[in-house]
Amino acid sequence: MKKISLRQVQPGMQLAEPVLDICGRILLQKDIELNESSIRILKTWGVPEISIHGVCEQTDESSDLADVDPGILERAKAEISTLFRHAGSEGSHLKDLKRLATARKIRMLSKDGDGSNSR
């Protein structure tokens, strides 16, 4: 089972967990196979990521990262690693946090080239 972002969703993928809306109501049942109509539901409800059946990732890279410039990828991973140095042992939540932080950092670095998080 792995988590993927809405960007990566394709028809034919199978849900490993039900998709809930922000109130906890079931939008899509577990184990269904996604088609155009169910993907539209995900987009309409702004679901950011889903869990699908598939090969368990050994690393915490999502397949989003396949098209990323390798220099940016390395830099992002190094900076996130330093950032999390004192955060503690990696339970599943911290792993998730690191994964999301890395993906966000990659987006930032790719956008403005110097990684400045000026908001």
Place this chain on the structure above:
Amino acid sequence: MAPTPASLVLGAEKLSSVPLVYARLNTAISSGKASATFLGTIIGQDTALTARLLKLVNSPFYGFPGKIDTIPRAVMVVGTQQLRDLAIATTVMDSFKGISSRHISIEEFWKHSVACGITARIIAGFGRQSNVEKFFVAGLLHDVGRLVMFQKIPELCNGILEKAAGTGALMLEVEQEVLGFDHATVGGALIRSWRLPANIETAVAWHHAPGDAVNYTYEASVVHIADVIVHAMEIGSTGEHQVPECDDDAWDVLGLPSDGLARIFDQVDRQFNDVFLSLTSQ
């Protein structure tokens, strides 16, 4: 004489209008006279506060479809206690407006604090809390102790900052090593001196060790995790540039759904700019 948390916040209640505004609003609410109009009158006496609150209420913080242009209407839509808590948040930021520091960026300080407030509020929403604004206030104030420390003992704090930067240690640990206490304890003491509710005081005092809080563990855990998340997102800084040690149990207290973190990242990025502007623009 070595500084203590108590000595650092001494006189702080006189330096800020936070206790005054809070007391006035609270008296009105508990007197049973808290009609939307009456609260509007109290808040309306402060035009700056009114303007800020209305900006906040009309921002992606709430995402209301129509425009809310009076305080009474804001009270009706947002809730009485919620508006009181938002008023606290805006008053805090105003009362610290004149502060500057040679050693840390005040703007970055508030960016981190506002982001933490937003994050805590979102987390509390997942936990179906009835008053999420309370968590916004706690998140906003979680590092206010550090602001007090940089004001009252700037050279000592700068030493702590430099030592942490030099060794790569967490600033929190260097604080404890050098002073025997940390900014969380100072923050809690300040909030108590302002006579704000005990749950906000506890959330701030124990935001680095929520499991050690005797009560209000949920509140402390929310602020703890919100702080960890905002550090991971690198929004602003209160001097610390690394993710603090994360209490694994705190996640379980929160009961976030499995896509909760992704939603939180999304929402914080969506809300941050407008909320920050509402609270800081002139």
